[in-house]
Amino acid sequence: MSIKSNLLAIQSSLPSHVTLVAVSKTKPVVDLMEAYDAGQRIFGENKIQEMSEKWEEMPKDIQWHMIGHVQTNKVKYMAEYVSLIHGVDSLKLLQEIDKQAQKHNRVINCLLQVYIAEEESKFGLDEKELEEILDSAEFKSLKNVEVVGLMGMATFTDNKVQIEKEFKHLKSLFDKFSIYNSQFTTLSMGMSGDYKMAIDCGSTMVRIGSSIFGGRN
Numbered sequence: 197m198s199i200k201s202n203l204l205a206i207q208s209s210l211p212s213h214v215t216l217v218a219v220s221k222t223k224p225v226v227d228l229m230e231a232y233d234a235g236q237r238i239f240g241e242n243k244i245q246e247m248s249e250k251w252e253e254m255p256k257d258i259q260w261h262m263i264g265h266v267q268t269n270k271v272k273y274m275a276e277y278v279s280l281i282h283g284v285d286s287l288k289l290l291q292e293i294d295k296q297a298q299k300h301n302r303v304i305n306c307l308l309q310v311y312i313a314e315e316e317s318k319f320g321l322d323e324k325e326l327e328e329i330l331d332s333a334e335f336k337s338l339k340n341v342e343v344v345g346l347m348g349m350a351t352f353t354d355n356k357v358q359i360e361k362e363f364k365h366l367k368s369l370f371d372k373f374s375i376y377n378s379q380f381t382t383l384s385m386g387m388s389g390d391y392k393m394a395i396d397c398g399s400t401m402v403r404i405g406s407s408i409f410g411g412r413n
């Protein structure tokens with residue numbers, strides 16, 4: 197199977213309200229260009245340096261999504277061009293994104309990452325922390341960031357019942373916070389192994405890597 201045929205098969209299986217982020221981390225530019233030539237314009241990367249190198253080399257109508265954990269001191273390297281930052285997990289990081297976005301006279305869209313898995317290693321906020329950030333005066337004063345929704349990763353397991361429970365939990369938080377955050381439009385959940393379940397649970401954005409580009413080392 198080619199990258200193009202993988203991409204087109206997945207793209208045509210998605211409902212029209214679901215956006216596909218092609219997760220291209222570790223893959224060479226030739227592979228991304230194959231997806232680009234097949235019509236893909238949204239790519240997800242998890243390292244800022246790698247994403248910036250690809251941004252410089254590739255066509256400028258691509259939307260670059262940062263899906264990895266972001267260190268505050270590295271925001272400046274992507275502030276000029278990044279189109280959505282999925283993994284925001286603190287007010288401090290939002291404040292830094294705001295500051296760097298201001299330097300480029302733009303508003304950077306972000307998703308707050310919610311901790312829904314059972315694994316210790318995953319990043320993210322719990323419900324209370326989410327509420328504290330969204331309710332804070334500091335957050336409300338930020339002019340150059342817009343929080344447009346939530347992102348989460350389910351536990352890495354074959355247990356479908358557990359994955360479904362975690363996705364439904366994230367969807368319920370999304371619905372709850374959408375009520376008084378009218379800019380909430382995006383619920384980023386689902387990867388190669390679980391995106392169909394994620395869509396059934398209310399995802400509006402799936403992040404798919406290996407099913408498009410093949411396995412990573």
Ligand SMILES: *Cc1c(COP(=O)(O)O)cnc(C)c1O
Pocket residue numbers: 219221242263264349386387388389403404405406407
């Ligand atoms: C790597 C990655 C993906 C894509 O994973 P696949 O299983 O290859 O589809 C999605 N989301 C995040 C946050 C990732 O780091």
